[in-house]
Amino acid sequence: GLPPNWEVRHSNSKNLPYYFNAVEKNSRWEPPPGTDTEKLKVYMAKYHSGSGSVAGEAGQPGKIRAAHLLVKHNGSRRPMSWREAEITRSKEEAREILKGYEERIKKGEISLGELAQTESDCSSARKRGDLGYFGKGDMQKEFEEAAFALKPGEISGIVDTASGLHLIERFV
Numbered sequence: 001g002l003p004p005n006w007e008v009r010h011s012n013s014k015n016l017p018y019y020f021n022a023v024e025k026n027s028r029w030e031p032p033p034g035t036d037t038e039k040l041k042v043y044m045a046k047y048h049s050g051s052g053s054v055a056g057e058a059g060q061p062g063k064i065r066a067a068h069l070l071v072k073h074n075g076s077r078r079p080m081s082w083r084e085a086e087i088t089r090s091k092e093e094a095r096e097i098l099k100g101y102e103e104r105i106k107k108g109e110i111s112l113g114e115l116a117q118t119e120s121d122c123s124s125a126r127k128r129g130d131l132g133y134f135g136k137g138d139m140q141k142e143f144e145e146a147a148f149a150l151k152p153g154e155i156s157g158i159v160d161t162a163s164g165l166h167l168i169e170r171f172v
C-alpha cells in the first residue's frame with residue numbers, strides 16, 4: 001500500500017527497509033505520507049520473511065513498529081549512554097532539550113530518525129531510533145501506552161518513563 005512510484009528497498013548496511021521513489025529520485029527511512037500501513041504490514045511480512053531481520057516479527061497481530069528519541073537525566077534508572085558516561089542534566093533541562101527537538105521535528109525541519117542518530121541516549125540511536133516490532137508487555141507501561149495510542153506516521157508528545165524523556169514515532 002505505497003503511494004505511486006514508491007517502493008520498499010533494503011539497506012544491507014543497516015539491515016533495514018527504506019522507501020525509494022525512482023521518479024522523484026528520493027529515498028527515506030520512514031514510510032512516505034499516504035502509505036496504507038495495514039497493507040504495508042502484510043507486504044513487510046512477506047518481504048521480510050527472512051529470519052533475523054528487524055522486521056522478522058512483521059505482521060504478527062498486536063505488534064507495532066516505532067522509533068524513539070530518548071533524552072536521559074540525572075533521575076533516569078540508568079543515567080549513562082553511548083553518548084555520555086555519566087548523565088548529569090536535570091529532568092527539567094532534559095525536557096527543554098526535548099521540547100526543542102519536538103518543535104524542529106513537527107515543523108518538518110528534521111526527522112526524528114535524523115536527530116535520534118546523534119542525540120538519543122538509547123542504543124537504538126545507531127538505527128535512527130528504530131526499535132523494530134514490539135507488542136504489549138515489551139516496553140515500560142508509559143511508553144507502550146503512548147506508542148499504541150499513536151496512529152501510524154504520528155509522533156508523540158514528551159513521554160516520561162524511568163529511562164528518561166522520549167519522543168516516539170509510530171511507523172506501522
Ligand SMILES: N=C(N)NCCC[C@H](NC(=O)[C@@H]1CCC/C1=C\[C@H](COP(=O)(O)O)NC(=O)[C@@H](N)Cc1ccccc1)C(N)=O
Pocket residue numbers: 068070077078121122123124127130131132133134138139140143162163164
Ligand atoms: N524490543 C524490545 N523488546 N527491547 C527491550 C526493551 C526493554 C524495555 N525498554 C523500554 O521500555 C524503553 C523504551 C524503548 C527503549 C527503552 C529503554 C532502553 C534505554 O533506556 P535504559 O534501559 O538505559 O533505561 N533501551 C532499550 O531497552 C534498548 N534495548 C532498545 C533497543 C535498542 C536497539 C535496538 C532495538 C531496541 C523495558 N521494558 O525496559
